[in-house]
Amino acid sequence: MKFAPFIPLLPLAGFLINGLLRNRLSKTATGIVGSGVVLIAFVLSILVFNSAAAGQSQIFQLFEFIKVGSLNIPFEFQVDQLTALFLLVITGVGFLIHVYSTAYMHEESNAHFARYFAYLNLFVFSMLLLVMGGNYVIMFIGWEGVGLCSYLLIGYWFKNREYNNAAKKAFVMNRIGDLGFLVAVFWMIQTFGSTSYANIFTQLPGEASTAVLTGITLLLLVGAMGKSAQIPLYTWLPDAMAGPTPVSALIHAATMVTAGIYMIARSNLMYALAPASMHVVAIVGLATALLAATIAIKQNDIKKVLAYSTVSQLGYMFLGLGVGAFTGAVFHVMTHAFFKALLFLGAGSVIHAMHHQQDMRFYGGLKKFMPITHFTMLMGCLAIAGIPPFSGFFSKDEILVHAFEANPVYYVLGLLGALMTAFYMFRLYAMTFMGEHRSDLSHHHPHESPKAMTVPLMVLAVLSVVGGLIGIPALFMHDGHKLNTFLAPIFEGSKQYLEKHEPLSHSQEWMMIAISVGLIVVMIVLAIRKYSKSIDAEATGLGKVLENKWYVDELYDTIIVKPLMAIGGFFNTVVEKSGIDRLVNGVGKGLHYSSRQLRLLQSGNVGSYLLMIVIAIILLIRLVFYIKL
Structure with missing residues (x-):
């Protein structure tokens, strides 16, 4: 635990070295520095995780940051079970993305290659600062840091005006959400006289009325909606595909978009005391999950399909938070980091092999050219679809069970979103890997990617298969949900204030699992049969509306x-x-x-x-x- 404060300093050092020496370092040296600092941070994160698993938690007050009158805001880190889990995900998946980038970005010049890795390291530093902060001000510094880095990375190819516009769009829409977060912080200072988690949560529920807590939590939700791409602040995320594919994996899987989930999970006691805010969180999440899933069904750009998939999966996490399944939402953050990073990096491997062609209508039959990419992406598709025993099944099932207990309508709509997820992901799989190749082989020579790209795919595929085993429900194994036990100290205080629901019996759970898995298999079969030998004709009617993303961008x-x-x-x-x-x-x-x-x-x-x-x-x-x- 004593090594914890050094974890964010390592990627910061990588940023300074690669940034300041970008004209002097070779690509090999840049890759070693950029990836090495994240690897060392990952090793330290394992040590911190082991300490947290033993029940240890600690607050590190590094120095006095802001002191005005009676207000004292220290620069402090709080390292507990929730922090430790996010540290592992950020540094572990982040390291694999760094390694993958060494091969994917090899065509860049030395200076631009170093600039790219400097931005990646700064991104990881900002995210680590966000999850390690011991108060909302330090969290906000990291929050703004990942927003800045997303702007820099989305617009990495800055000579392209369209990419610059996408970067500016992400920056502006995040600033809208950040205003809500900032106002909430000022309201906390007025109400509690502090921004430290320990000071605020010990004053609850006595120091603030339900109305005040509802106001604060709704403002925090506005911030989370911007960072985690929920309705109405979600349109920046699909446009973020303008950045390099490893950047998409970093933003969409392990870091930036999960910041809003982390913030609400960290503030779980305040949300438990504001039931109206909980309902808003659930409704926003469910609406986002369904809207994004409908759009993903008709997209032909492989990265756009995965982008709207991310928006939809983030909606599931918000649904879990809104119905009180805090552990389930965090569980889905972790499993989603595995299979979505795998899918994005797999898509990058395909794009690399197809000479930067992203339209799936020009793919087909790639499994014979790219066996490793094909197999690993199949594992990712099965995981996100929720097929047991892959990781996505356990985390998504936990959210849907809690949704049913809270309101059966939530469950039905959530299941509908899961069915659409299975359909559009296996549409992607079939259009990419099955059937006959649909582009001119005289111009395109598909080939398997180098080991620096395929090894991270294999590691993430393994995690996508076995990652859910830390959250086995009691239905299958008594005390099998190790993650629930691990995170119990974080969410224990809010349980007594959550709405009480009648738990489902094991027979009901079995029935729900049988229905959901059976329907998901049907959707997979339909998608494969439809798209393995043909592609969609020109869209008309509702299909045209979905292809144009419900014209939300045009409406805005x-x-x-x-x-x-x-x-x-x-x-x-x-x-x-x-x-x-x-x-x-x-x-x-x-x-x-x-x-x-x-x-x-x-x-x-x-x-x-x-x-x-x-x-x-x-x-x-x-x-x-x-x-x-």
Whole structure:
């Protein structure tokens, strides 16, 4: 546990070395530094995890950060079970993505290669700071850090205007959510006189009314909606595909998008005391899961399918948080990190083999060219679809069981989303790997990726298969849910305040599992039969709507972007140029004209000067006489 404060310093050191020496380091040296610091951080994270598993937790107060009057905000780290789990996921999956990047980005010049790894290291540092912070201010610093790094990485190829626009879109939409987070922090300071988790949670429930806690938690939810891409702040995430594929894996799997889940899980006691906020979290998550799943069904860009899949899976995590399944939501964060990183890196392997072609309509039959990529991506598809005993089955089943206990409607809609997930993921699988190859082999020569790319795929495939075994429900094994036991100290305090629901019997759970798995298998078979030999015809009707993502971007453009641009244009042309500019220029012109006229008085004629003196004396006498009267 004593090594914990050094964990975020390692990727920070990697960022400084690669950033400052980017013109001097070779690609090999850059890759070793960038990946090595994350590997060492992962080793230290294992030590911290072992200490947390033994029941240890610790607060490290490093120095006094902000002190204004009675307000004292230290720069502190809180390392407990929740932190330890996220440390493992961030550094473990992050290391595999770094290794993968050494091969994927090899075509970049030395300087740009080093810049890329510097950004990756800074991203990991910011995420570690976010999850290790002992108060909401330190969390917010890391929160802003990952937002900045996402902007830098999404717009990594900055000479492409479209990519720059995607980066700016991500930055602006995250700032909208961040405002809610920031206001919530100020409200906490006013209510509790502190931002430290330990100080705030010990004052609950006595120091704040339900209305105040509802306000604070809803504002925190706004921040989480921006960072974790929930309705209505989700449209930046699919556009984030503009960045390199390993960046997509890092943003979508192990780091940035899980920040909102972490924040709500960390604030579980406040949410448990604000039931209205819990309901909002569940509804937002469920709506997002369904909306994104419908869009993913009709996307042809392989990365766009995975992007909307991420949005949908994040919706499941929010549903879990909203129905009180805090452990289930965190469990799904972990399993999702495994299979979604695998799927993104697998997609990167396909894109690499197809010379950066991302349209699945030009794929097909790749399993004979790319056996390792094919097999590992199949494992990822089975995991995300929820087929037992893959990892996604256990985490998704736990969320759906809690959803049924809270409200059967939640369960039905959640199951519908799971069925769509199975369909669009095996549509992706069939269009990519099955049937005949659909592009010109004289121009494309598909081939398996190098070991630096396939080894991380194999490791993630293993984790996607066995990762769920740490959360085996009591239905299968007594005391088999080791993660629930591990995280019990974090969520124990909120259990007494959560709404009480009648637990399901084992027979009911068996029935639900049989129905869900049976329907998922049906969807998989339908997708494979439909797309292994053919592709969709040109979309019409509802299909066209889904292909165009429900026209949400166009709606935002119409009701938000264009009016704001029109207002900005009005202020630019009317207020700025016709008003302020004319006023400023008018003052200058007036002074210039008046000075030219006054200059004429300087004629050099002594008689004229005497006349002006006499006139001035007369006027002065009249003025003095007038004042005396």
